[in-house]
Amino acid sequence: xxxxxxxxxxxxxxxxxxxxxxxxxxxxxxxxxxxxxxxxxxxxxxxxxxxxxxxxxxxxxxxxxxxxxxxxxxxxxxxxxxxxxxxxxxxxxxxxxxxxxxxxxxxxxxxxxxxxxxxxxxxxxxxxxxxxxxxxxxxxxxxxxxxxxxxxxxxxxxx
Numbered sequence: 836x837x838x839x840x841x842x843x844x845x846x847x848x849x850x851x852x853x854x855x856x857x858x859x860x861x862x863x864x865x866x867x868x869x870x871x872x873x874x875x876x877x878x879x880x881x882x883x884x885x886x887x888x889x890x891x892x893x894x895x896x897x898x899x900x901x902x903x904x905x906x907x908x909x910x911x912x913x914x915x916x917x918x919x920x921x922x923x924x925x926x927x928x929x930x931x932x933x934x935x936x937x938x939x940x941x942x943x944x945x946x947x948x949x950x951x952x953x954x955x956x957x958x959x960x961x962x963x964x965x966x967x968x969x970x971x972x973x974x975x976x977x978x979x980x981x982x983x984x985x986x987x988x989x990x991x992x993x994x
Contacts, residue, residue: 882921889917
């Protein structure tokens with residue numbers, strides 16, 4: 836699968852990083868109330884985007900009538916798992932320290948493009964989509980990782 840990725844998809848994919856960076860900065864700021872709001876917003880946005888990334892695979896499964904049943908089952912599963920990971924991350928603070936949500940989300944944002952890259956290698960996922968996914972995933976993982984480290988260290992950043 837080597838379809839051209841529309842410029843609109845690239846620009847919107849990159850623009851989707853703005854809330855990650857903005858909420859991430861708020862989450863490590865000095866004002867405690869603002870930092871908690873930023874942290875909560877970051878977890879919520881990350882969970883929603885992880886779910887969205889899974890939904891791409893439902894779209895691929897539904898649009899590819901030539902795919903085998905096995906490939907379609909894999910695509911449907913790939914579509915559900917990121918949403919479940921995001922949901923678990925949203926619920927985690929009810930049972931464990933809130934920073935665990937970041938660990939769960941980091942795992943999801945690392946596992947998803949790795950699995951998609953394998954799918955692209957097998958021809959199940961458009962190769963050009965994977966290039967965008969790696970760029971976006973690297974930024975997301977960097978933001979989530981930095982927020983996790985700064986918050987666990989008890990540090991704050993002047994914004």
